[in-house]
Amino acid sequence: MLKFCMRIFSLFALSASVVFFIFNSAFAGKPTKVGFVYLTTPGDHGWTYAHELGKQMVEKRFGNDVKVSVVENVPEGPDATRVIRELAKQGNEIIFTTSFGYMEPTLKVAKEFPNVKFEHITGYKRSKNVATGNIRFYEGRYIQGVVAGLMTKTNKIGYIGAYPIAEVIMGINSFAQGLRSVNKDASISVIWANTWYDPVKEADAAKVHIAEGADILAQHTDSPAMLQIAEKKGALGFGQSTDMSAFAPKAQLFASINNWGPYYIRKIEELKSGKWNTGDGPNHWAGNDWGGLKAEMLLISKFQNMPDSVAKKAQEALDGLKSGKINIFAGPLVDNTGKEIIPAGKSLDDGALWGMNYYLKGVNGKVPG
Amino acid sequence: MITFIPRDKVSKNWTIIGPILSIFLTIFFGLLIFTFLGYNPLETLYQIFLSPFSRIDRISDILVKACPLIIVGIGLMLCFRANVWNIGAEGQFIMGTLLAGSFALLFPSVETKFFIFIMIVIGFIGGALWAFIPAILKTKLNVNEILVSLMLVYVAMLFIDFIVRGPLRDPMSFGFPLSKPYPEGAIINKIPFPAIGYLGQLHYGILFIILLIPISWLFVNKTLSGFKINVLGAAPKAAKFAGFKQNTITITVLLISGGLAGVAGVIEVSANIGQLQPEVSFGYGFTAIIVAFLGRLNPIGILFAGIIIATVKLGADNAQMSMGIPKVVTGLFEGILLFFLLTGETLQKYKIKWSKVT
Numbered sequence: 001m002l003k004f005c006m007r008i009f010s011l012f013a014l015s016a017s018v019v020f021f022i023f024n025s026a027f028a029g030k031p032t033k034v035g036f037v038y039l040t041t042p043g044d045h046g047w048t049y050a051h052e053l054g055k056q057m058v059e060k061r062f063g064n065d066v067k068v069s070v071v072e073n074v075p076e077g078p079d080a081t082r083v084i085r086e087l088a089k090q091g092n093e094i095i096f097t098t099s100f101g102y103m104e105p106t107l108k109v110a111k112e113f114p115n116v117k118f119e120h121i122t123g124y125k126r127s128k129n130v131a132t133g134n135i136r137f138y139e140g141r142y143i144q145g146v147v148a149g150l151m152t153k154t155n156k157i158g159y160i161g162a163y164p165i166a167e168v169i170m171g172i173n174s175f176a177q178g179l180r181s182v183n184k185d186a187s188i189s190v191i192w193a194n195t196w197y198d199p200v201k202e203a204d205a206a207k208v209h210i211a212e213g214a215d216i217l218a219q220h221t222d223s224p225a226m227l228q229i230a231e232k233k234g235a236l237g238f239g240q241s242t243d244m245s246a247f248a249p250k251a252q253l254f255a256s257i258n259n260w261g262p263y264y265i266r267k268i269e270e271l272k273s274g275k276w277n278t279g280d281g282p283n284h285w286a287g288n289d290w291g292g293l294k295a296e297m298l299l300i301s302k303f304q305n306m307p308d309s310v311a312k313k314a315q316e317a318l319d320g321l322k323s324g325k326i327n328i329f330a331g332p333l334v335d336n337t338g339k340e341i342i343p344a345g346k347s348l349d350d351g352a353l354w355g356m357n358y359y360l361k362g363v364n365g366k367v368p369g
Numbered sequence: 370m371i372t373f374i375p376r377d378k379v380s381k382n383w384t385i386i387g388p389i390l391s392i393f394l395t396i397f398f399g400l401l402i403f404t405f406l407g408y409n410p411l412e413t414l415y416q417i418f419l420s421p422f423s424r425i426d427r428i429s430d431i432l433v434k435a436c437p438l439i440i441v442g443i444g445l446m447l448c449f450r451a452n453v454w455n456i457g458a459e460g461q462f463i464m465g466t467l468l469a470g471s472f473a474l475l476f477p478s479v480e481t482k483f484f485i486f487i488m489i490v491i492g493f494i495g496g497a498l499w500a501f502i503p504a505i506l507k508t509k510l511n512v513n514e515i516l517v518s519l520m521l522v523y524v525a526m527l528f529i530d531f532i533v534r535g536p537l538r539d540p541m542s543f544g545f546p547l548s549k550p551y552p553e554g555a556i557i558n559k560i561p562f563p564a565i566g567y568l569g570q571l572h573y574g575i576l577f578i579i580l581l582i583p584i585s586w587l588f589v590n591k592t593l594s595g596f597k598i599n600v601l602g603a604a605p606k607a608a609k610f611a612g613f614k615q616n617t618i619t620i621t622v623l624l625i626s627g628g629l630a631g632v633a634g635v636i637e638v639s640a641n642i643g644q645l646q647p648e649v650s651f652g653y654g655f656t657a658i659i660v661a662f663l664g665r666l667n668p669i670g671i672l673f674a675g676i677i678i679a680t681v682k683l684g685a686d687n688a689q690m691s692m693g694i695p696k697v698v699t700g701l702f703e704g705i706l707l708f709f710l711l712t713g714e715t716l717q718k719y720k721i722k723w724s725k726v727t
Contacts, residue, residue: 071690075648
């Protein structure tokens with residue numbers, strides 16, 4: 001009986017693989033198949049929507065030369081592994097997994113499909129066929145700091161953070177550097193929302209900040225709720241991931257926009273020409289694709305709701321960051337307890353940014369945990 | 370006002386016609402919606418219902434996905450049979466996983482083949498302890514177990530979040546909330562079949578279901594304890610007259626269902642994730658409530674209900690990948706399916722009586 005079952009099983013497996021093979025070869029020479037895995041439904045703002053815009057740029061650029069499959073709303077666990085595996089099985093040649101929590105699932109599946117290329121967004125582990133891509137989000141926050149420093153009347157900045165991880169903390173510190181470059185009296189208070197996306201919590205945090213006297217709000221969470229509250233209460237703030245001026249036309253000073261399109265396009269072009277690679281360095285950010293303003297992976301929306309003089313300063317900061325004239329984390333740096341982080345003449349490297357667990361001067365309180 | 374009046378006799382014919390009619394109506398409305406939205410309706414139905422069976426590795430994906438649902442569902446079955454409303458299996462799942470996972474991470478050098486069995490036992494204890502809170506509050510202070518068990522889900526979610534961001538965070542994770550990977554002994558492996566190799570992701574955790582289903586069937590149908598549970602649920606007064614200890618039964622079913630939820634968590638995470646992370650459950654504890662009722666509070670029914678739910682979930686992903694149908698649309702279809710199946714079942718048991726509010 002067992003033998004019979006096994007025979008049936010192997011027959012199944014055999015026929016499945018034959019079908020798969022025929023299916024595969026029938027598609028040789030056809031458009032490059034590209035897969036995307038999204039954490040949520042794209043909607044019209046925020047993290048996943050920014051990836052959706054990137055995907056649309058890919059489709060526009062390559063037209064019929066690519067065939068794009070998207071799976072949205074994929075939880076960061078076994079479902080992700082299954083979906084990524086399925087995309088690989090369906091013959092996608094390059095698969096973009098667009099959330100940090102897909103790191104282990106991506107690596108796991110990549111091991112099983114050595115001929116498929118994987119692009120994990122915001123991760124830090126690579127392998128032979130897993131590359132990682134990320135944006136220097138913190139650069140935009142420096143400009144936010146400059147604008148906030150010039151616009152604030154109360155000298156109190158309210159910052160809403162998602163989780164106290166290095167990525168968010170370096171954003172806060174970068175903001176502080178921008179802030180202090182123009183206004184030594186202003187300081188930042190942080191409220192941790194403990195979520196990437198929860199309009200209710202984000203709105204509550206914004207209300208608390210305003211009640212405490214903050215007149216400029218910044219966020220490292222995903223919904224437009226903070227800006228909507230700012231709009232209602234006459235405060236100002238910055239949009240996140242995508243341009244949010246439609247939600248708060250009178251409150252948004254500008255938004256840092258995640259521009260994944262050019263990265264996706266470049267990696268697909270590399271794949272088509274056989275030049276796709278994962279950079280070097282096995283488990284470190286060095287060698288990773290980590291682009292910012294200069295690479296145009298981070299864009300800055302129109303400066304608005306501010307006097308021309310402030311917009312001019314903001315533009316200068318933007319130009320300075322692009323040209324490399326401004327080095328955000330150049331020494332001397334001291335943390336907000338007065339401890340020296342790095343002396344004059346030196347500056348923090350990428351590895352040090354990912355080790356940040358302290359606030360720089362200009363930020364109140366201390367990092368939880 | 371609408372009142373539901375139990376039927377004296379459940380018609381034999383309708384127990385067969387009912388589900389068929391439900392599925393027929395689901396398909397009909399599904400076709401209508403898909404056509405209306407501009408998707409090829411037949412292909413969509415194929416993707417949702419049949420494509421998950423189109424390859425052997427996809428079939429094993431169904432089993433892998435259904436595994437935690439079935440285990441949790443069987444535990445909940447005991448509760449619901451006894452009229453004890455444990456809505457917090459999600460939290461018990463998380464706490465079982467967390468306790469067993471912490472054990473694995475704190476004693477990574479314990480090298481024994483039985484390590485995973487120890488973890489399963491610890492997972493059971495973890496889940497049971499979490500369910501013990503509503504159990505004791507219910508029996509001692511008559512606190513509503515629905516509220517307590519549900520609220521404890523959120524406590525559990527925040528607790529595991531805290532643990533993987535703090536005490537158990539991998540120092541090499543750049544501040545990201547992940548534990549270290551589980552040691553080798555804490556991983557549940559895929560099953561190698563002689564001459565075939567692996568069947569997709571099918572793992573040894575499935576064996577637990579193969580054991581659990583007959584045992585739970587025997588327990589509810591052939592033992593005195595099972596009988597007591599049934600009586601308590603169906604006729605609490607009769608149970609009282611018969612001298613059954615209501616509190617003991619309530620505590621027992623909550624502990625078992627919490628424990629099984631914990632075991633489901635251990636199996637799921639050890640087989641499919643291999644480390645602790647802020648989210649480990651993805652709503653299995655809640656979906657299992659539907660699975661338990663869809664399976665008519667019967668172990669074999671729950672097996673099929675788990676498979677149906679898993680199939681539709683996988684099919685929805687397939688429909689997205691191959692046809693670009695957004696998840697909201699397939700979610701709508703899933704809702705229609707559950708609506709008709711559960712309504713069909715209710716109408717078999719109850720008559721509806723309309724009356725004017727006076």
